[in-house]
Amino acid sequence: MAPKLATIDASEPLDRILDAIARDGGVIVSNFLEPGLLEESMRAIEPFLSSGKTYDPKSAQKDLGDDFFPEGSQRAYGLLAKMPEQITKIIRLNVWQGVMAHFLNGEFVGFNGANKTSRKSGYILSSTAAIRLVPGAERQSLHRDDVNYGTGGLHDPENPLFTPMVGCLIAGSRATYKNGATAVIPGSHLWGPDRAPKVEECTYAEMEPRSALFTLGSKYLVGRRSQAVIEGCELATDTPLQFAATYHGGGMNQCERTDPDAVRTLFAIFGQRDFYRQDQQEILSTPIDIARSLPDDILRLTGYYKAIGGVGFIGDHQDPAEFLHGDTNGVGKFDN
Secondary structure (H helix, E strand, O other): OOOOOOOEOOOHHHHHHHHHHHHHHEEEEEEOOOHHHHHHHHHHHHHHOOOOOOOOOOOHHHHHOOOOOOOOOEEEHHHHHHHHHHHHHOOHHHHHHHHHHHHHHHEEEEEEOOEEEEEEEEEEEEEEEEEEEOOOOOOOOOOOOHHHHHOOOOOOOOOOOOOOOOEEEEOOOOEEOOOOOOEEEEOOOOOOOOHHHHHHHEEEEEEEOEEEEEEEOOOOEEEEOEEEEEEEEEEEOOEEEEEOOEEEEOOOOOOOOOOOOOOOOOOOOOOEEEEOOOOHHHHHHHOOHHHHHHOOOHHOOOOOOOOOOOOOOOOOOEEEHHHHHOOOOOOOOOOO
């Protein structure tokens, strides 16, 4: 079994968390949620998981293959619609925003004619889900989260900002090796595309409730921070070092139904670069009456505004949020 991922308390300086992610490809942040927020979140999601119906991934099989989602998991997607108050609080947390901003914000230089211009990019919510493993749930295949973006061969060694997404899995219950804690291969973000992952290379992200596992979702190149610490070595800022996504996958739930920790529940609250197509269409997944009640900063984080660089406009380069409260909008009706 591989060395364990570092566990760092949410109260520690953010740089410690960022350096651990850069070094290992992931980190466990303890006390990520306050106790009250976890209790709220578990109460809010329970009606959507309490039926006991296991997930049947027929649609996903076309995109990700027959064995990507294993038998025995329960899943609820589109949490902005199902628990908007709790998602609002989670994506406002300093650690969540700090990790996403560090790995996903960017600045790019180009020309308008002879004028050199700088363009910035930001981050938004990528996808949300509650994932519950019940006894008998099978192991998920080890994978990288950038599999659907096809970005593996597009990276410029001079650009350390080309990263589509970052994963965040929050423990709603204890996550143990026995009940299916997420398998992670520390350091696999440094591997090239031709190396296959092996189960024996995994460690398991065992977490107490309220902890969060952050993992890199795609390639990341270090070079613009003052220093990067990789495998115990300090690298100068001009060293171009390519990172790839961290291999991980849901574990196998080997518990008996009578075990006290028989059920493992995680919340997936992922972030992505704002100029990519959203992994999960939160706007179309969220009823308009709920969207109209969301604070402006949450509308920005969930895709109701253009990307910082202007991608995602409606009509005359307007933000979709401008049309949110109109009653005559509809497909093909956004031009004034």
